[in-house]
Amino acid sequence: MMKHEMWRYARPILRVGLGLVFLYAGILKILDPVAFAASVAAYKILPYNLNYLVAATLPWVEFVCGLLLVTGYRVRAASGIIIAMNLAFMAALASTIVRGLDIDCGCFRQGGEKTSAWVALARDTIFLAAAIFLCVKHEKPIVTGKIPAWE
Amino acid sequence: MKLKLNRVFLEMGVIVLIASVTGMLWNHKMLIGVWSGNLDSFATVSSASQGQDAVPAPAGLMQVRDLYERGAAVLVDARDTLVFSRGHIKGAVVLPVGEFDSRIAALLAKVPLHSTIVVYCNGYGCHDSMAVGKKLMARGYRNVLVFEGGYPEWKDAGLPVEGENDEA
Known part of the structure; x- marks a missing residue:
């Protein structure tokens, strides 16, 4: 039953890990919304105003989802939102490759070293897989013995 | 099952709404600046653009x-x-x-x-x-x-x- 034991811990570790990633990503952008707006604008997808609206709201969605994952509250909904966000990020990143835009992904720290779209895409694929796993697989409380039928 | 999925979608909507509203309140000065600045530019620049x-x-x-x-x-x-x-x-x-x-x-x-x-x-x-x-x-x-x-x-x-x- 070794394999089973490992699985029991894999999910909470993944949940907290992914949660911390999004908490970190959210906080960095919340601290510098204007720089993030510039990063969003560099994608040349949205009109001027909407870059700022995204910069004002998206980091908070990331932050709240990260917080929910870390605390283990409403995990399915939070990971569902992360799935949707990651799909949108990946579409945006893919569009920069197609359009030949050489920009920083603006995923975490704003400014500094440039992260290429390919690296960001690879990273997002991992986050997406983790979020899908969390959304689909139910967390079972780590207890021994039989639990009365809940569902 | 369908009911449960609906519930998850509802929760997702509520979470996004709460987070977005918080973000807009937190950044209200920036947003107001952007919107007001942009409105007068539409009035003055659009004819020349x-x-x-x-x-x-x-x-x-x-x-x-x-x-x-x-x-x-x-x-x-x-x-x-x-x-x-x-x-x-x-x-x-x-x-x-x-x-x-x-x-x-x-x-x-x-x-x-x-x-x-x-x-x-x-x-x-x-x-x-x-x-x-x-x-x-x-x-x-x-x-x-x-x-x-x-x-x-x-x-x-x-x-x-x-x-x-x-x-x-």
């Missing part, structure tokens, strides 16, 4: 540095001449918003309309760069960016500056 972006796009430090290092953009300082003389981005041209009409001819003579122009001033609280950027677009410059971090961010990053206080 050539279909493309009539409002300058924001540019981050890294993008500006990249353009600067490749020599791919003209930097325009929107602060007044006294502040400019104390210290500015190396190679920048001074074009204060108050002296725009008297100085624009010189810029038009030197810088072709298809050039990329980066306008900056004193950082995030300063709106002169946006004002000058809009005026430049109204004069026919098509690629105008506003470097919102401005001179303070540039200087803090240790990038080339010049002027009387450039050692400070």
